[in-house]
Amino acid sequence: MLQRLAIPAAKLLRSKSHIVPGQLLVTEHFFQVPLDYANPSAGSITLFGRSATKHEVPIFPPDELPSPKPWIVYLEGGPGFGNREPQDHPLTRTALSRGYQVLYLDHRGVGLSTPVSTEMLARLPGGNGPNAVEIQTKYLKLMRQDNTVRDCEAVRKLLTDGLPEHKARWSIFGQSYGGFISISYLSLHPEGLREVFLTGGLAPVGKTADQVYQATFQRTIERNAAYYQKFPDDAETLRQIATHIEKEGGKQGLPLPGGGFLTVPRLLTIGIAFGGHGGVDQVHTxxxxxxxxxxxxxxxxxxxxxxxxxxxxxxxNIIYAILHEAIYCDGPGSVSNWSAHRVGQSLPQFSWLSRDNVSSTSSTAPGQPLLFSGEMIFPFHFDTYPELIPLRAVAERLATASDWPALYDIEQLRKNEVPVYAASYIPDMYVDYEFAKDTANLIKNVKTFETNVMYHNAVRAKAEEVMQNLFTLRDDVID
Structure with missing residues (x-):
């Protein structure tokens, strides 16, 4: 059952505005919110956001201050990434032209919102002592979508203070994991929402981590086929590179210039790019x-x-690695237990994931190319990335945790009254289309734009088309 907590308004620490060429007024905000809403005495964290509105120079001074424009809040994907500047974001122009002001709020733990790092975790009280693993694990457990929703509500209450209830609601726009947050928002605090836009963000509500990876591995196999159809010679190229890495690097891998190690499994994870426009060519390069x-x-x-x-x-952006599977753990008893690794090991196409294979280059059938993995996190990430190596024990503790809070309220979603407009991508390698359809059918008041000619990053790569279709869902009628 979802835990609904009292949400105090955020405290504004400071804000400062500047004008950006193109008639854009950008304001940088720093807010203070509780670290743990269930235990406000546990301290506070800082949230960072940039707001954007039109910079206007009227010919005559206005007789009175104009009414504040309605807010639309962009929730970035990941988890683990902060926002780009408003002038570089495809939502800004569309939103401002439709009368909104936009807030790009960095999720807790990422961007400039008290960002998590290995050193930062070690500097927590007790974070470098005998109980360091427990202390760091407890902190990271507070960085998921349920608390991000509470952060949003705290900021909303501050920014809309004094407005009547119907004007104090705001719109949210969730890309990928930002859509997962949005659906948790619909579950926890629908009273704060006017409307919801989703792009590749129809979370697999009600599905286990194992079900998610069983589906996304199949999508990844399809994208590998597309890759080798376009670049067939890369099958032999990859084997040449893998043979060199294993010969020169041994079991540990080749030392990388900036620290960490390049192993064949780490190299094969660059297939994560296959899920976006241009990703196939990026891997080939x-x-x-x-x-x-x-x-x-x-x-x-x-x-x-x-x-x-x-x-x-x-x-x-270590949260992208260390909490990735945790976003699929919906409630007590839900354990990820390195789900992607276990599921991948069960598939013959990804036999290089098996610990029993001494040589990755010989772990596939003759004539079969090595396949790249997709958006999956594996234990060996915590052996090969310098920032993650010290967190291996914490990652293990999170992978075996079973005391996760619930993320979604299915009954609330079934009776949802907030309009939801979603773009869903049929070949999506990250958010399985069939599961997305199930979620769209579960949530009341969802309108969906579906396409088989766009990938997961279409909100950036095909921004104009995506925005047009989403706002058409809102503004047009269906006969």
Whole structure:
């Protein structure tokens, strides 16, 4: 059962505005909210957000102050990533043209909202002592979508203070994991919402982590087929690179210039890019650089290795790794137990995940290419990324945790009165389309735009088309 807690208004620590070319007024806000809403005495954290509205210079001074424009809040995906600046975001122009002011709020623990890092966790009271694993684990458990919803409500109460109830509600726009937060918002505090927009964010409500990965591994297999159809020679290229890594790096892997290690399994995780527009070519470019280095020099140069260090931002956005499976743990008794790793090991196409395989290059059938994984987190991430290596014990504790709070209220979703407008991508490698359909059918008052010609990052890659279709769902009628 969802825990509904009293939400005090956030405290504004400071804010400052500046004008951006293009008639945009951007304000940077720092808010203070409780770390644990169930235990307000446990301290506070800082949230950061940027708001954007039109910068207007009237010919005549207005006789009175204009009414505040309605808010729309963008919730970024991940989990683990902060927001870009408003002038660089595709939502800004659409939202301002439709009369909103926009708030880009960094989720707790990411961006500039008391961002989590290995050193920061170690500096928690007791975070470097004999109980460090328990203390750090407890802190990280507070970084999921249920508390992000509470943060949003706290900020909403501050920013809309004094407005009548119908004007104090705001709109939210959830991309990917931001959609998961949005559905938790509909479950916990629908009274704060006017409308909800989702892009690739129809969370797999009611599905276990194992069910999620069984589905997304199949999508990943399909994207691998598309990759090798476009770049068939890369099957042999990948084996050449993998053979070199295993020969020169041994079991630990090749040391990377910035720390950590390149192993064959880590290399194969760059298939995460297959889920977005341009991802197939992005992976090909990585292999092209590595092969050129081997062919010309017989070793992997720093220039060829550098893109791999930042390909997935686990070192700078550790929540993306350490809490990724936790977002599928909905309530007490739900345990992830390294779900992606277990599911992948059961599939012959991903036999390189098995601990029994000494050589990744020999772990597939003759003539079959090595397959890349998708948006999955594996235990070996905590052996190969320098920022994650010290957190291996904490990651293990989170993977075996069973005392997670509930994230969704199915009965509340069934009677939902808040309009929801969702873009759903049929070939989505991250958020399975069939599960998304189940969720759309579960939640009352959902209108869905579905397409098989867009991928998960279409809100950026195909922004104009996505925005047009979403707002058409809101503004047009269906005969």
């Amino acid at each position: 990585i292999l092209l650089q590595l092969k050129a280095s081997l062919d010309q020099f017989g070793f992997l140069t720093r220039a060829s290795l550098a893109p791999l260090e930042t390909f997935t931002a686990f070192d700078t």
